[in-house]
Amino acid sequence: MSNRLKSTAALAAVLISIAAGSASGETAHIFWKDLRPATQPAAESVGLPMIAAKMPDHGETLSLNLQDKTIQLAGYALPVDREGDLVYQFLLVPWTGACSHMPTPPPNQIVLVTPAQPYRMSQAYQPVSVTGALEPGMEKSQLFILDGASVIQSGYTVRKAEVMGVDKVPDTITLPVNSPWSFLNKKKN
Template sequence: MKKIILVLSLLISSPLFAEEAMSILWSNLAPGSVDLPAATNVNLELDGKTVIIPGFIVPLDGQGKAQTKNFLLTPQQGACFHKPPSPPNQLIHVVFNEPIAVPTAEQPVYIAGKLSIKSAQSGFAKTGYFMHGIEAIAYPAQVVSAQPEHQH
């Protein structure tokens, strides 16, 4: 179902369609064995690619603001400064040229942009990836599936 939503999002979004964004999931960012160090277990094949990935925003340019252009994208809901951060290969430092709306902490969002492998200290956590953001796409609040009508 996630893949269908990603494909529909890509078709609706004309700037991404022109860029041919590749939809990825968090597991794609850590392709090696779980025994490998997170700092080196990154996906070299994604370096320089335009991708789209769902996640949760943790603003780095001020908490409580309605907009941000500098944030961490995380795989888990409710990531904040009070919890231990995800491993570097599960954190993306995202920077947009223009601010985007900050959803609630419980609301995921699709972020599309050009992904780079770049280890850095970003805010409270070490990141393994950097993304120059192209577009933020609201995550559907509810997915309605087409069910055949029940006949008696």
């Protein structure tokens, strides 16, 4: 192959990758605070656990400025639909213990995730990063926990999500030492 033909092929490959990147849009790396209105207090300021009943809007006010944008958000995966270690759908929550060991966070702090491929998960509350189009809208999921079934309302969904394990969640909430649930705090490496 001549040098000119190689250069033309390389240029074409670069242009195709640039076009593909701009067509798919950029991924916004967001944090849990981005899913709630700025006027809603953070969990630390209302006392843990932050539960919907303590909020005037019951945590149902969603952030519509992220609608249909490709986002990346890290949190803890709580399986909803699984077969063995393959998870077909899970709730992404901001701290360990949410929904099963302690009261449920408000809906605007829960994301229902359907991975593009089943995700292999060894334990509940595994830290993961989710990338995909964020869709605001209330969804109810039935979660089976040790003491029975519970219906959990999430404020967002991400379908066909890319999921990958992470070592830590950047904006995780650490439960106070005097909390009866402090054993759920993940060890920091």
